[in-house]
Amino acid sequence: MNLNLYLGSRIKLISNLLLIFMLISSLQACADLKEINNIAIVTATGIDMNNEGKIEVTIQLFLPQTPSMSSQSPSQINQFAVLTSTGDTISEAVNNIEKRISRQLFRGHDRAIIIGEKMASKHMNDILDYCIRFREIRERSYLFVTKESAPKLLQYEPFMEKNSGEVLSKYVKKDGNLSMTLKDTIVMRTNPSHSYIIPMVAILNPTKKGEHQILKITQSALFSHGKMVGTMSNNLTYGQQILNHKFWQTVFSLKFKKDPGKVGINIQNVKAKITPIIHNGQWTIHAHITGDEVIFENTTHWSTTNLKTAERVEHAVGRIVSGTIRKSVRKSQKVKSDVFDFYNTFYRKYPSECLKVEKNWSDVYPTIDVKVTTNFHLIHSGIAQ
Amino acid sequence: MMNWLRKKKEKNHSKDKIYNDHKKVSDRLADSEHILRQAYSKSSDIVIKSFTFGKNMRTQALLIYLSGTVDVVQIDEHVLKSLHLLNDQENDLESIKNALTVPEIIEVNHFDRIYHEISNGHPVLFIDHLPLALSLGLSKWATRQVEDSSTETVIRGPKEGFVESLETNTSLIRKRIRTPRLKIEQIIVGKYSRTPVVISYIDGLCDPSLVEEIVHRIKKIAMDGIFESGMIQEQIQDAQWSPFPTIFSTERPDSFCGALIEGRAGILIDGSPFALILPSTFFMFFSSPEDYYSGFIIGTAIRLLRISFLFIALLGPSLYVAVTTFHQEMIPTTLLISIAQSHEQVPFPTVVEAILMEVTFEALREAGLRLPRQVGPAISIVGALVIGQAAIQASLVSPLMVIVVAITAIASFMIPHYDASNTVRLLRFPIILLTSMFGLLGIIFSVIAILIHLCSLRSFGVPYLEPLAPFKKAGSIDTLIRGPLWKMNIRPHFTGTLWNKKRSGK
Known part of the structure; x- marks a missing residue:
């Protein structure tokens, strides 16, 4: 009898739970469900401004096509589509695009956000605000600025990857290239002059017959107070990267007065030790750069095993590196864009002084003196002696 | 009337x-x-x-x-x-x-x-x-020869398995534990079948109150006939409403004797080669006797592999459903693109696809088990067509789903104990359903629910997750990992006051 009672209550409990489960499952209607057949995967976005002052948004969509069994060349098929629409705000323009297609846009795989120069020079804050606020766009998306039209860049058919969005996201990950994700930009923007740097891309037409069009980072855009204020060449961007500890390695050639030959040199493992000093009202940055060098090529008459040659090469490299850094700083000081994050460097050591000049940091920044010392070591001269 | x-x-x-x-x-x-x-x-x-x-x-x-x-x-x-x-x-x-x-x-x-x-x-x-x-005493029954166990196979280890004759089985145990301290108590169960059931334990290692409790529970069984130890198991186990087995069954005399030496008790019945071991804890179901024979490094590695595949067996299809229908941003872009491509021709939502494939696979497995041995190969040919290339070519399912189902199947075959593997197979379906409604949240809900349930289970007074939750030092190195034999010098303690703590030799 007791056992029966016990079983009865158990069955009742279980049936009640089942009933609740069924009711709940009919209530919630699969809230966030996005079937993969119903989403349009956005691989890159372009944001620009047209001549009437309206915002023009371009998206690059992946077109899912089942690779048919008969034709064995899926790479021949155009696997992406580019759509453009305008609106008063970015979200309105995106919405206008979404209205035209049968599926819901999915931005979780938007790897590259390309910003037109016109938009960058006026409304950069709006773009950052939109990208951070919209939850589908990931903070790991890469930002780019372009002088060309965004649709043209997105329509570019690369010869190595599936689409231009993928090209860009892979390209910036390579050594030596400036890569700025949404997160990096927002972190860098915390300085009082709201300065940051974003790589600029362009399509380069082939210089020789038979060569393919390439998509390339040509220079870097400097921003201050939410506006693009200037550009910096790739070479000078190395200076910015070294001082921000983001430089890894590059190859360049050295010329010497005493010898007609050249030395192809690779610098790597570059480290910067930065010491801010405020002395008698003069703000100074002492940067001590160390690194290793490897000789890749030697067409001079000097033996690379010779200690004197090593000294010469080390000295020459040091001169070039410190020159690049100095020029790079001067360029950014000219447009008052603190892309070296000097404010935070000073703030760590002199917080009260920094807080005093926080309001007019844009005026203080150009007066900062940068002193560079270098210490490079030739660690390897190649196998051939 | x-x-x-x-x-x-x-x-x-x-x-x-x-x-x-x-x-x-x-x-x-x-x-x-x-x-x-x-x-x-x-x-x-x-x-x-x-x-x-x-x-x-x-x-x-x-x-x-x-x-x-x-x-x-x-x-x-x-x-x-x-x-x-x-x-x-x-x-x-x-x-x-x-x-x-x-x-x-x-x-x-x-x-x-x-x-x-x-x-x-x-x-x-x-x-x-x-x-x-x-x-x-001049009986002469027709009995099967002592053969290798067919359900728990090992590469290294004894090739003897229990048979249907109780006398042979007890002799197999006596052969391994040669001491009069090994007790074999008999009880007759079943009104008409009058089946001899023996309780086996080692005097001085096994808690007497545990034996008492087992005898008490077996005596309460009121049935006309008992033909398999599973029928006893169902009636004496603690959590009768739980999908998880709380009594371990084995066909191998070596794992049976291993359990007796740990201080557990065993039940053998005449007419069934499956012996019961109790109290049994969760980790017993996920360890194979071979873990103890192949060295502790290999044993640990294989155990970790098994535990990680347990999660795949339980959550594999649900994870696929969650990630492809709720959290597409979690997949690498290239993979998402190939999933999207392969899914383009599939007419069903991913959940339906997953349930369809899983049910088909389970049906195939069941059919393969029930099929007369002569027609056995037929099912594998048909099965390969149903959940293989043909299903993909007919655009019924996406190739990735087939891979997921296949990995899940492999993972469920990796569970060494058949009852536990059945539990995991069963639990997979409600989790898929929950996931199809709540995404990853559904998976987390179900894992939490299962965990709470596991914590609430007891097997003859012993918490089901014992050496880990509640944590006990004795036996804890024989759970997720298999520690060296010389480190297992403390005998685990289950219930009661009797605890023969030191293992001999130390």
């Missing part, structure tokens, strides 16, 4: 009377013969042999047995011939018992006991004037 029922009941009752279950054996042979002939009427396999013995053939006797269960040659040799050599005066119990050259002679005097002995294959000898019968 009630009257009719009552009548029927009475009729049944009166029918029982002819068996004279509680009657004692009288000293008149004719009475006994009458009762036996009545009881075994309409039984063609009963042999009732009346004969006289002694020099002048004065003493009457009766031998009764079931044909096919006794060794006829030995009856002839050791019973009939020996009795014929007796003098007429030697018809008292002592001299007859001495004359019989049979090692096992039991005196029985109640008829229910006599029926039991006859059913056990013991020929029963009745002698005139004697108010008792002699049961002779």
Whole structure:
């Protein structure tokens, strides 16, 4: 009898739970469900401004096509589509695009956000605000600025990857290239002059017959107070990267007065030790750069095993590196864009002084003196002696 | 209606009377013969042999047995011939018992006991004037040879498995634990089947109250027949409403003896090669006897692999459903693109696809099990078509789904214990359903629910997740990992006050 009672209550409990489960499952209607057949995967976005002052948004969509069994060349098929629409705000323009297609846009795989120069020079804050606020766009998306039209860049058919969005996201990950994700930009923007740097891309037409069009980072855009204020060449961007500890390695050639030959040199493992000093009202940055060098090529008459040659090469490299850094700083000081994050460097050591000049940091920044010392070591001269 | 029922009941009752279950054996042979002939009427396999013995053939006797269960040659040799050599005066119990050259002679005097002995294959000898019968241990049952266990296979390890005969099984245990401390207690279960069930434990290692509790629970079983240890397991285990088995069953004498030496108790029943071990904890179901034979580094690596695949077996399809229908941003872009491409032609939502494939696979597995052995290969051919290339070409499912189902299947085959593997197979489906509604949240809900449930389970007083939750140092290195044998020098403690803590040798 007791056992029966016990079983009865158990069955009742279980049936009640089942009933609740069924009711709940009919209530919630699969809230966030996005079937993969119903989403349009956005691989890159372009944001620009047209001549009437309206915002023009371009998206690059992946077109899912089942690779048919008969034709064995899926790479021949155009696997992406580019759509453009305008609106008063970015979200309105995106919405206008979404209205035209049968599926819901999915931005979780938007790897590259390309910003037109016109938009960058006026409304950069709006773009950052939109990208951070919209939850589908990931903070790991890469930002780019372009002088060309965004649709043209997105329509570019690369010869190595599936689409231009993928090209860009892979390209910036390579050594030596400036890569700025949404997160990096927002972190860098915390300085009082709201300065940051974003790589600029362009399509380069082939210089020789038979060569393919390439998509390339040509220079870097400097921003201050939410506006693009200037550009910096790739070479000078190395200076910015070294001082921000983001430089890894590059190859360049050295010329010497005493010898007609050249030395192809690779610098790597570059480290910067930065010491801010405020002395008698003069703000100074002492940067001590160390690194290793490897000789890749030697067409001079000097033996690379010779200690004197090593000294010469080390000295020459040091001169070039410190020159690049100095020029790079001067360029950014000219447009008052603190892309070296000097404010935070000073703030760590002199917080009260920094807080005093926080309001007019844009005026203080150009007066900062940068002193560079270098210490490079030739660690390897190649196998051939 | 009630009257009719009552009548029927009475009729049944009166029918029982002819068996004279509680009657004692009288000293008149004719009475006994009458009762036996009545009881075994309409039984063609009963042999009732009346004969006289002694020099002048004065003493009457009766031998009764079931044909096919006794060794006829030995009856002839050791019973009939020996009795014929007796003098007429030697018809008292002592001299007859001495004359019989049979090692096992039991005196029985109640008829229910006599029926039991006859059913056990013991020929029963009745002698005139004697108010008792002699049961002779001359049974000879048809039994299977001791073979390699078919359900728990190992590469390295003993190749002996339990068989259906209880005597053989107990001998297999005695062969491994050669001490009188090994106890084998018998209980008869089943009103009609009268199945011998033995409880085996090591005196001094196993908690006496545990044995008491087991005996108590087995005695409470009210069933007409017990044919498999699974029927006992279902009735004596603690959490009868749980999908998780809380009693471990094994076909291997080595893992059975290993458990006895840890201080657990075992149950063996006649007619089933599956022995029960209790109390049993969660991690027993995910370890194989081979873990202990192949070195602790390999053993640990394989155990970790098994545990990680347990999660795949449980959550594989649900993770796929969650990630492809709720959290596409979690997949690498290239993979998402290929998933999107392969899914373009599929007509169903991913959930339907997943459930379809999983159910098909389970059906295939079940069909493969139930199929007569001769047609076995047919199912693998058809199966490969159903959940393979053909299904993809017909755009019924996406290739990735097939991979997911295949990995899940492999993972579920990796679970060494069949009952536990069934539990995981069963739990997979509600998790898929929950996931299809809540995404990863559904997975987390279900994992939490399962975990809470596991924490609430007990097996004969021992928490199911024991050495880890609640944490106990003894035995904790034999759970997710398999520690070196020389580190397992403390015997785990289960329940009660008896704890023979130190393992010998240390």
